[in-house]
Amino acid sequence: xxxxxxxxxxxxxxxxxxxxxxxxxxxxxxxxxxxxxxxxxxxxxxxxxxxxxxxxxxxxxxxxxxxxxxxxxxxxxxxxxxxxxxxxxxxxxxxxxxx
Numbered sequence: 001x002x003x004x005x006x007x008x009x010x011x012x013x014x015x016x017x018x019x020x021x022x023x024x025x026x027x028x029x030x031x032x033x034x035x036x037x038x039x040x041x042x043x044x045x046x047x048x049x050x051x052x053x054x055x056x057x058x059x060x061x062x063x064x065x066x067x068x069x070x071x072x073x074x075x076x077x078x079x080x081x082x083x084x085x086x087x088x089x090x091x092x093x094x095x096x097x098x099x
Contacts, residue, residue, distance in 0.1 A: 005096060006092065006096065011089060011092045011093065011096075012089065014088070014092060015085050015086075015088035015089040015091075015092055016085055016088075018075065018084075018088040019084035019085040019087075019088050021071045021075060022071055022072070022084050023084060024067075024071070025067050025068060025071045025072070028064060028067055029064060032060055032061070032064050035060075036053070036056070036057045036060070039053040039056060039057065040053055040057075
């Protein structure tokens with residue numbers, strides 16, 4: 001069954017929505033790396049003996065992995081945001097032009 005035809009405005013809105021979801025994951029991953037890097041540095045240079053920092057990294061890592069799955073695996077599928085919007089727009093247009 002072919003996908004219903006979308007108007008150019010609907011295509012643009014959908015492409016922005018998909019690109020925003022992907023950009024959200026990239027921001028989430030960067031914050032995860034920065035915060036857990038600080039935790040690791042504190043654990044190594046301040047706390048020393050007990051590696052407590054692995055527990056928040058594991059819990060947050062699970063959340064990050066689930067976020068990845070929801071955006072890149074389960075989701076349909078100038079800077080990074082604009083590139084993602086353009087890629088999604090092209091993908092939607094290709095989907096519409098299929099017989």
